[in-house]
Amino acid sequence: MFYDTDCGGVVHNIAYLRLIEKARTLLAGQMGMRLADMAATGLYPVVVRTEIDYRRPARLGDTICIRGRLESLERVRFWMGFELTRHAGAGEGVPAGDPVRFVNCRQQLALVQMPEGRPARLPGEWSKRYAAVVAGR
Amino acid sequence: MFYDTDCGGVVHNIAYLRLIEKARTLLAGQMGMRLADMAATGLYPVVVRTEIDYRRPARLGDTICIRGRLESLERVRFWMGFELTRHAGAGEGVPAGDPVRFVNCRQQLALVQMPEGRPARLPGEWSKRYAAVVAGR
Amino acid sequence: MFYDTDCGGVVHNIAYLRLIEKARTLLAGQMGMRLADMAATGLYPVVVRTEIDYRRPARLGDTICIRGRLESLERVRFWMGFELTRHAGAGEGVPAGDPVRFVNCRQQLALVQMPEGRPARLPGEWSKRYAAVVAGR
Amino acid sequence: MFYDTDCGGVVHNIAYLRLIEKARTLLAGQMGMRLADMAATGLYPVVVRTEIDYRRPARLGDTICIRGRLESLERVRFWMGFELTRHAGAGEGVPAGDPVRFVNCRQQLALVQMPEGRPARLPGEWSKRYAAVVAGR
Numbered sequence: 424m425f426y427d428t429d430c431g432g433v434v435h436n437i438a439y440l441r442l443i444e445k446a447r448t449l450l451a452g453q454m455g456m457r458l459a460d461m462a463a464t465g466l467y468p469v470v471v472r473t474e475i476d477y478r479r480p481a482r483l484g485d486t487i488c489i490r491g492r493l494e495s496l497e498r499v500r501f502w503m504g505f506e507l508t509r510h511a512g513a514g515e516g517v518p519a520g521d522p523v524r525f526v527n528c529r530q531q532l533a534l535v536q537m538p539e540g541r542p543a544r545l546p547g548e549w550s551k552r553y554a555a556v557v558a559g560r
Numbered sequence: 561m562f563y564d565t566d567c568g569g570v571v572h573n574i575a576y577l578r579l580i581e582k583a584r585t586l587l588a589g590q591m592g593m594r595l596a597d598m599a600a601t602g603l604y605p606v607v608v609r610t611e612i613d614y615r616r617p618a619r620l621g622d623t624i625c626i627r628g629r630l631e632s633l634e635r636v637r638f639w640m641g642f643e644l645t646r647h648a649g650a651g652e653g654v655p656a657g658d659p660v661r662f663v664n665c666r667q668q669l670a671l672v673q674m675p676e677g678r679p680a681r682l683p684g685e686w687s688k689r690y691a692a693v694v695a696g697r
Numbered sequence: 698m699f700y701d702t703d704c705g706g707v708v709h710n711i712a713y714l715r716l717i718e719k720a721r722t723l724l725a726g727q728m729g730m731r732l733a734d735m736a737a738t739g740l741y742p743v744v745v746r747t748e749i750d751y752r753r754p755a756r757l758g759d760t761i762c763i764r765g766r767l768e769s770l771e772r773v774r775f776w777m778g779f780e781l782t783r784h785a786g787a788g789e790g791v792p793a794g795d796p797v798r799f800v801n802c803r804q805q806l807a808l809v810q811m812p813e814g815r816p817a818r819l820p821g822e823w824s825k826r827y828a829a830v831v832a833g834r
Numbered sequence: 835m836f837y838d839t840d841c842g843g844v845v846h847n848i849a850y851l852r853l854i855e856k857a858r859t860l861l862a863g864q865m866g867m868r869l870a871d872m873a874a875t876g877l878y879p880v881v882v883r884t885e886i887d888y889r890r891p892a893r894l895g896d897t898i899c900i901r902g903r904l905e906s907l908e909r910v911r912f913w914m915g916f917e918l919t920r921h922a923g924a925g926e927g928v929p930a931g932d933p934v935r936f937v938n939c940r941q942q943l944a945l946v947q948m949p950e951g952r953p954a955r956l957p958g959e960w961s962k963r964y965a966a967v968v969a970g971r
Contacts, residue, residue: 424578424581425595425604426578426581426709426711428703428704429703429704430702430704430705430756431704431876431880431949432599432948432949433704433951435699435700436881436884437848437855441563444561444848445561448561448562457621458561459620459621459622459648460621462621462841467842469888470847470888472885472887473847473884473886474883474884474885476882476883477880477881477882479951482599483595483596483599484594484595484596484597535842537843537844538842538843540844540891562840562841563840563846563848565841566837566839566841567736567839567894568809568811568836568841569841570811570841572837573743574714574715574837599704602705604705606751607710610710610748610749611746612747614743614744614746617814620841674706674707675706677753677754698852698855698869699855699859699869706873718835718836718837719835722836732835732836732895733895733896735894735895736895741836757870757873758868759870785870
């Protein structure tokens with residue numbers, strides 16, 4: 424979207440973090456944590472650390488694909504990884520390019536009970552499911 | 561998304577304008593104006609005036625539906641209207657509510673040739689298509 | 698700032714609403730409503746309607762000045778007006794321009810007690826102070 | 835500002851990156867790179883990597899102070915470091931707290947000539963000035 428770009432003609436570096444939050448939220452929904460539940464219980468995933476590498480820019484009209492996965496689990500924290508690829512927008516006479524990996528991001532998160540801000544233990548079922556996935560690799 | 565809400569516990573008034581821009585851009589795509597083409601030609605739709613009424617708030621996890629339409633056409637400007645309805649998020653045991661009309665927005669836009677900033681005439685086919693739609697009502 | 702601009706090379710239309718919110722908040726502070734108090738009491742000013750006209754664009758490096766004022770007061774709602782002027786950025790060899798009025802905005806607000814979302818009566822002292830100001834014109 | 839917070843009642847993790855960009859831009863201005871010049875020449879500092887640690891939250895009305903510095907210089911890239919401290923907002927009867935270091939951020943940047951996206955060598959005077967500063971420590 425226009426509001427994601429800046430006057431350098433490319434997607435602004437901060438805009439990717441909104442896209443990543445959206446991917447993270449959809450992934451959380453698949454893991455059983457829905458936004459409506461979070462709002463009801465006040466138990467929120469909170470970003471503790473972000474590392475993001477910008478290798479190449481994306482431009483207005485590019486299609487961006489985000490793949491996110493749970494990378495590791497501790498007692499109260501967990502790491503997620505995100506890989507962004509883009510397809511150049513297919514304008515008139517401009518052939519759509521091959522997908523390009525252009526942004527990598529890792530985020531460490533914790534579950535926090537708001538409004539107190541108290542860290543909460545990760546649900547036991549997460550580590551069970553996660554162990555099952557790792558064993559199955 | 562979290563980044564759309566504020567500490568009042570509701571969606572921030574500015575966030576709706578991002579949602580509306582997204583709806584507007586999808587609608588423009590259906591009318592034959594794609595973002596990739598705009599980036600290539602530098603011919604952009606520019607918001608000249610926004611009027612937006614906030615009747616009730618939306619909250620984290622609500623599903624928001626936006627209906628947009630072309631309201632009128634002049635030589636270099638046009639009006640679009642947007643109506644936002646929301647369904648309360650369906651948490652565990654919380655029945656999802658009926659859709660509620662809660663935000664109305666009108667925007668006047670112009671086509672502008674960047675970087676000069678020169679207003680451009682609207683494509684003739686727009687008024688033909690638009691006349692056909694109005695006649696068919 | 699870069700994050701305020703878009704790939705059209707100008708300040709994005711939504712960015713002005715962040716600048717206006719900042720001006721409004723500073724003005725509210727001068728009227729005795731500070732952010733820290735709002736967070737403590739949950740009594741927030743909420744935007745009910747925004748009207749904004751974009752006459753000309755601003756660009757990266759322009760200096761933007763915002764003048765805000767209380768325009769009228771009702772029992773539970775009030776109108777504020779904002780006028781934005783800009784000075785072109787003074788780059789090398791580029792003479793800084795005269796100030797240009799380029800954006801006008803009016804916002805209707807209400808005081809709302811969160812999290813219930815109940816409208817609250819405006820403080821009596823506001824209308825006293827406001828009457829004094831109007832009488833003094 | 836309200837638009838910097840989320841419904842968890844705290845400042846949203848992405849909002850800090852806008853604050854840091856503002857600090858970075860002011861710092862660049864002191865180093866002789868002004869936004870208006872960048873817009874004129876198309877030579878922009880571009881974020882290549884961001885690392886940010888969120889230790890504790892800030893809330894509406896807190897005063898946030900950002901200290902930024904140039905950490906190291908290579909031929910085409912450089913690292914900057916930012917340290918955020920906050921003072922709790924001083925509401926009625928609420929004593930303003932001691933400053934707390936609560937967010938750390940490091941960013942690697944490159945100078946890029948837009949719109950081509952070609953990396954540019956850092957100005958020679960930067961490394962001279964930087965060497966002088968390091969020698970003087």
